Amino acid sequence: MSGDGDASRDASRQEAGRVDWAQLRPLLSLTLAQQYRRGISPLTGAMHHPLRQIVLSFGFLGCFSCINLTRVPDAATFYNLVFAGAFALVLAGISPDAADSRQRSGDVLGSRPISGATTQAARFVTFAVMGILLSVPLALPGLVGAWLYFRVPTQVALLQLVMLLVQAVVAGMLWVQFFAIAVRWISIESLRRASQVLTVALLLAISLGSSGLVSPLLARTHVLGMPARAAGREILDALPSTSFAQFFLAGTESLANAHRVGVLALMALTLVLPWIGSLERRNQRLVDAIQISMERVSARPVHVRASLRVKLLRATSWMLAPPSAAVAETVLVHAERDDLTRVRSIAQGAMAIVFFLIGLGPNRQGLALFALAYMSFAALVESLDGVRRSPGWTAGWIFFTCPLKPRHLVTGMQVAIGMRSLLLPAALTIALLFWWAPPAVAMVATCAYLIGLRLASAACMVLRPGMPLATGERAFPEVAGLGLAVVLGLASSVSLRMMQFVVVKLGAVGLLMSMGGVVVLVLATVLAENLAATRLGSLEHAA
Amino acid sequence: MTEAEAPAIELVGLGKSYAGRPALVEATLTVGRGEIFGYIGPNGAGKTTTIKILAGLLKPTSGDARILGRSVRENPLDVKARVGYVPESGAVFEKFSPAEYLTLIARLYGIPAASIDERRNRWLEAFGLSGDRDRPMTSLSKGTRQKVCWISALMHDPDVLVLDEPLNSLDVEAVRLAKDLMARFASEGRTVFYSSHLIEIVEKLCTKVALVQRGRILASGTVDEVRTRFNAPSLERVLLDLGHEATPA
Numbered sequence: 132m133s134g135d136g137d138a139s140r141d142a143s144r145q146e147a148g149r150v151d152w153a154q155l156r157p158l159l160s161l162t163l164a165q166q167y168r169r170g171i172s173p174l175t176g177a178m179h180h181p182l183r184q185i186v187l188s189f190g191f192l193g194c195f196s197c198i199n200l201t202r203v204p205d206a207a208t209f210y211n212l213v214f215a216g217a218f219a220l221v222l223a224g225i226s227p228d229a230a231d232s233r234q235r236s237g238d239v240l241g242s243r244p245i246s247g248a249t250t251q252a253a254r255f256v257t258f259a260v261m262g263i264l265l266s267v268p269l270a271l272p273g274l275v276g277a278w279l280y281f282r283v284p285t286q287v288a289l290l291q292l293v294m295l296l297v298q299a300v301v302a303g304m305l306w307v308q309f310f311a312i313a314v315r316w317i318s319i320e321s322l323r324r325a326s327q328v329l330t331v332a333l334l335l336a337i338s339l340g341s342s343g344l345v346s347p348l349l350a351r352t353h354v355l356g357m358p359a360r361a362a363g364r365e366i367l368d369a370l371p372s373t374s375f376a377q378f379f380l381a382g383t384e385s386l387a388n389a390h391r392v393g394v395l396a397l398m399a400l401t402l403v404l405p406w407i408g409s410l411e412r413r414n415q416r417l418v419d420a421i422q423i424s425m426e427r428v429s430a431r432p433v434h435v436r437a438s439l440r441v442k443l444l445r446a447t448s449w450m451l452a453p454p455s456a457a458v459a460e461t462v463l464v465h466a467e468r469d470d471l472t473r474v475r476s477i478a479q480g481a482m483a484i485v486f487f488l489i490g491l492g493p494n495r496q497g498l499a500l501f502a503l504a505y506m507s508f509a510a511l512v513e514s515l516d517g518v519r520r521s522p523g524w525t526a527g528w529i530f531f532t533c534p535l536k537p538r539h540l541v542t543g544m545q546v547a548i549g550m551r552s553l554l555l556p557a558a559l560t561i562a563l564l565f566w567w568a569p570p571a572v573a574m575v576a577t578c579a580y581l582i583g584l585r586l587a588s589a590a591c592m593v594l595r596p597g598m599p600l601a602t603g604e605r606a607f608p609e610v611a612g613l614g615l616a617v618v619l620g621l622a623s624s625v626s627l628r629m630m631q632f633v634v635v636k637l638g639a640v641g642l643l644m645s646m647g648g649v650v651v652l653v654l655a656t657v658l659a660e661n662l663a664a665t666r667l668g669s670l671e672h673a674a
Numbered sequence: 675m676t677e678a679e680a681p682a683i684e685l686v687g688l689g690k691s692y693a694g695r696p697a698l699v700e701a702t703l704t705v706g707r708g709e710i711f712g713y714i715g716p717n718g719a720g721k722t723t724t725i726k727i728l729a730g731l732l733k734p735t736s737g738d739a740r741i742l743g744r745s746v747r748e749n750p751l752d753v754k755a756r757v758g759y760v761p762e763s764g765a766v767f768e769k770f771s772p773a774e775y776l777t778l779i780a781r782l783y784g785i786p787a788a789s790i791d792e793r794r795n796r797w798l799e800a801f802g803l804s805g806d807r808d809r810p811m812t813s814l815s816k817g818t819r820q821k822v823c824w825i826s827a828l829m830h831d832p833d834v835l836v837l838d839e840p841l842n843s844l845d846v847e848a849v850r851l852a853k854d855l856m857a858r859f860a861s862e863g864r865t866v867f868y869s870s871h872l873i874e875i876v877e878k879l880c881t882k883v884a885l886v887q888r889g890r891i892l893a894s895g896t897v898d899e900v901r902t903r904f905n906a907p908s909l910e911r912v913l914l915d916l917g918h919e920a921t922p923a
Binding site (some may be wrong): 453454521524528535 | 783
């Protein structure tokens with residue numbers, strides 16, 4: 132082997148402890164542009180605007196959480212809540228990149244002569260920026276709200292904003308230290324998935340907490356003999372975020388000073404920790420681990436496994452024509468192994484359960500039915516997109532070359548959508564219908580609901596036909612999909628309530644009328660499915 | 675003409691346009707059974723378009739293509755059931771293992787469940803993939819994924835193989851295996867329609883060739899016939915001259 136390679140490696144080792152400021156700037160531009168600039172998502176193949184998405188989604192949530200202004204006794208408590216939400220979001224939202232992104236970064240940056248310290252410095256700045264980007268859109272509406280609602284002095288309101296930024300940076304940097312330590316025992320993929328689930332859980336918690344739907348539940352629940360609400364306040368007071376929230380608010384009592392000391396200690400820790408010998412080495416290892424984890428994956432003989440949904444599909448596939456079952460299984464397995472869709476389905480499932488529980492209470496049937504119907508149709512539209520779209524869509528040629536009847540393709544996709552996203556909302560909706568209505572009405576309403584879902588899926592395929600996993604673009608733009616789901620959810624929940632009303636008012640005649648409506652739905656479904664099959668049959672593979 | 679008498683592949687005035695731009699113009703060609711037929715031409719000549727029409731990925735704009743007497747327009751499913759296709763891209767769904775992927779492909783082709791495992795394992799063994807059968811394809815090389823494409827084209831025991839640059843990314847052993855397979859396939863009376871830029875292999879392997887340029891078939895016949903027609907010492911020379919607008923003598 133040539134000695135030149137060894138010499139250059141030695142040189143890079145000598146330079147490993149120094150940050151190259153000339154390299155840091157382009158490195159940061161590259162990393163930040165890659166993360167936040169508008170472009171084609173490598174995960175979904177669709178055009179996305181990461182920055183706009185972050186600002187809009189978290190900003191909307193921040194505005195929504197301003198409802199809490201009227202529920203808290205004073206500005207201090209509200210600030211505690213806002214800072215806690217922002218702190219938790221930074222912790223949950225910062226996670227390692229997906230394996231393929233890491234691979235790309237490794238390919239682009241791994242081969243360049245960049246020292247570990249420079250990479251580490253870039254990483255810290257990236258995490259700090261990410262912390263600020265996650266915190267500010269969520270917390271800013273609350274800070275403005277508190278300034279207006281509690282008439283907080285402008286100077287204090289501005290200082291609170293500064294503290295929010297400090298908290299974002301501190302939380303982001305400390306979280307990296309946690310990763311540096313955790314990566315020794317836990318794989319990066321597991322950390323990434325845990326972060327995704329945590330983010331979803333947190334967003335759900337903020338949404339539900341702000342909606343007021345859980346308040347009655349909290350009022351009745353006790354934790355360790357203490358009312359849940361009081362226990363929540365105790366936990367909130369103990370969080371590090373409360374120290375940041377109280378830094379400029381509290382008086383001169385010992386507790387206030389303790390908060391200030393706590394913040395200063397965390398800030399000092401943030402500055403010192405990365406450069407402590409052992410952690411510094413771990414940070415270097417983290418950088419290496421992030422870059423080489425793909426190699427580990429490929430070196431290890433990983434064996435694929437079937438998920439519970441896929442096993443369920445296999446167990447029930449005797450009810451389907453074999454080609455339809457094969458189409459459904461191909462699509463379902465593909466979707467089940469996609470991190471993004473897995474996390475989404477966890478979030479959707481959790482929301483559906485919450486609304487189901489709400490629906491069990493008195494006078495909430497309409498709201499719960501609408502929410503569940505909306506979620507069913509939203510899941511349907513999203514899932515329909517998912518069964519047709521794939522980052523590896525060029526592999527979709529196989530569905531064009533196999534001797535498949537278009538009708539089998541339609542059924543296969545419908546089954547995949549059902550198994551992937553509709554099992555839980557449908558089961559909960561049906562359970563709710565039987566909980567509220569007499570069995571005969573519930574039976575007819577269940578038929579109408581299920582056929583309605585099938586009709587909607589076929590109609591969407593007629594509007595925007597696409598072969599399974601064979602397109603790189605969204606079938607429906609996100610806003611159009613959302614609008615469609617709202618309209619369908621509203622229409623179906625109103626229809627179900629009307630059906631109930633007609634049966635109650637007209638008795639058997641009303642029930643017959645409802646059954647007639649179901650027959651019309653069936654005919655419309657058959658027509659839509661045939662049309663969808665015709666349109667699928669005329670498609671060509673674009674690659 | 676009965677099905678048994680029909681040629682393996684027939685292009686009858688076949689045309690394809692993309693947004694009004696012609697990619698294939700009035701292509702007429704007959705490929706007999708038991709032939710390894712080379713389909714050659716420069717980039718953008720219309721080779722892949724022809725192959726995609728035969729495989730069912732594209733619909734012809736005009737004319738027709740028949741495989742074993744069946745029209746791709748009128749009996750697309752019958753045609754697809756008899757054709758095995760290896761794409762140029764070698765694209766497969768990477769979230770699957772080879773075993774899973776091939777099992778699902780076999781089911782899409784309607785292969786009886788009882789024989790799927792035996793066929794799949796036989797081909798995996800033949801291509802040297804038994805050790806990788808349960809690994810996710812994300813962790814496999816491009817060449818290995820191309821081998822999976824080959825197996826997916828062979829699992830349903832097709833009568834006609836339609837191959838678009840099928841040797842891309844394959845290692846020496848796999849190239850040898852693929853060539854042997856094509857020869858064996860032809861010797862059994864089945865047909866290989868083979869598009870490639872590897873002219874040496876085309877010259878050695880193919881019983882007949884067709885030359886296509888700018889969507890038009892310029893000549894077809896044995897390798898010697900085509901060479902003679904263009905007054906060139908080799909097919910490579912013919913293709914190089916095509917770049918300079920050579921025409922048949």
